[in-house]
Amino acid sequence: MYASVYEHPKTQPTHYIMQPISDAEKICILALMHTPGIGAVTIRQLISYCGSATQVFQSDYRKLIKVPGIGDKIVKAVLGKNTLEIAEKELVNCRKFGAELLFFTDNGYPSRLRPLYDAPIALYAKGNTDFNWPRTVGIVGTRKISEYGKSVTEQIIRDLVPYQPLVVSGLAYGVDITAHRHCLRNNLATLGVMASGLDVIYPAVHQRTAFEMQENGGIVTENALGTKPDFMRFPARNRIIAGLSDVTIVVESARTGGSLITVEFAQNYHRDVFAVPGAINDPQSEGCNFLIRDNKAAIFTSVADLADAMGWAPGIPDVTAAATAAADLPPMSFEGFTQDEGQVLSLLKQSGAMQIDELAWQSGIHLNRLATLLLNLEFQGMVRSMPGKKYGLI
Structure with missing residues (x-):
């Protein structure tokens, strides 16, 4: 029902240079976000075409009208510059509130989000967490949680402790808040993704939990301060x-x-999904049972089985060591490979195992074509498919 709102645009991946962002650039990005009629895809196109958000506002009509997908109405809205003052006040308010602003061109922006076609332009965050945590687990479910659901959620969190993932949920009633609270009890990092501004905790009864989460995790949203949790913000x-x-x-x-x-x-x-099975006559488990029946989710039996499927061993993986080991491989010859194949092999050698979305973003190769390339490289004995939709060199 909501998928069409975030339909994959028929465009090639766009690339940006990751670098420190000045306050002027932050204000200009925020101003674009507040400009009527402009969404995330359009903002990326404008910045990519002009070189920066600052240069977008310094461009004239003739240049902006040439940007693909930009019409007369949007160009005039940008040139009006009516949102720059709003953006400047927003940046000041964020700092007063103690919120961190992460833009999609920031190094600290979540690497799992950056390659996605509908990734937020900016994230507002508060807390103490690394958004590029080596392992992440989303735990979601009904707001009307049963005793069975509470028991299973508690067991999942307890059994996840040896693997030390960041647990992500939505701070809502039911499964969400149960997961967050048991993470706090087990000293497991947890992140609450909100459908409102950081200063509008919803539901309000979860304010204390949201505050406690900021010691080992935090709260994050794509919405500006003061934003109310309107219905359509929840699918987002x-x-x-x-x-x-x-x-x-x-x-x-x-x-x-x-x-x-x-x-x-x-x-x-292209992420993995597991569903906890329930009684066939329980309406609160009907969705999970259908996901399993329709092969939209693997059946969840234990954290140990999930860890095995994901290729996780107890402890926190040393991502730096893995990348260093990949970089220390003997020199590779790309003779006999196409240019795109050589680029993929070079990226995997440089960075170690990578998720297919990140690989697509880094290489600039369309996801469908990349999947075919990776399959061919697997047949040639050059790469291997790994749990979690990752690929690495053999």
Whole structure:
């Protein structure tokens, strides 16, 4: 029902140079976000075409009208520069509130989100967490959680402790808040993705939990301060949960609901999904059972089985060591490979194992073509498919 709002645009990946962002550039990006009629895809096109958000506002009509997908109405809205003052005040307010602003061109922006076609232009965050945590698990489900659901959620969190993932959920009633609170009890990092501004905790009864989460995790949103949790913001929130998670676990879900929307996004992002089975006559487990029946989710039996499927060993993986080991491989000859194949092999050698979305973003190769290239390289014995939709050199 909501997927069409975030339909994949028929454009090639766009690339940006990751570098420190000045306050002037931050204000200009925020101003573009507040400009009527402009969405994330359009903002990326404008910045890519002009070189920076600052240069977008310094461009004239003749230059902006040439940007693909930009019409007369949008150009005039940008040239009006009416949102620059709003953006400047927003940046000041964020700093007063203690919120961190992460833009999609920032080094600290979540690497799992950056390659996605509908990734937020900016994230507002508060807390103490690394958005590029080595392992992430999304836990979602019904707001009307049963005793069975509470018991399973508690067990999942307890059993995840040896693997030390960042647990991502939505701070809502039911499964979400149960997961967050048990993470706090087990000293496991947890992140709450909100459908409102950081200063509008919803539901309000979860304010204390949201505050406690900021010691080992935090809260994050794509919405400006003061934004109310309107209905249509929840599907948008769900896509961020799916995008931040290597694997999503649905604990309990009715036949319809936000959890199933999260699953749709996770599948679109090529992420793994597990569902906890329930009684066949329990409406609160009907959604999970259908996901398993329709092969939209693997059946969740234990954290140990999930860890095995994801290729996780207990402890926190040393990502730096893995990348260093890949870089230390003997020199590779790309003779006999196409230019695109050589580029993929070079990236995998430089960075180690990579998720297919990140590989597509780094290489600039369309996802469908990249999947074919990787399959050919597997047949040639050059790369291997790994758990979590990752690929690495053999």
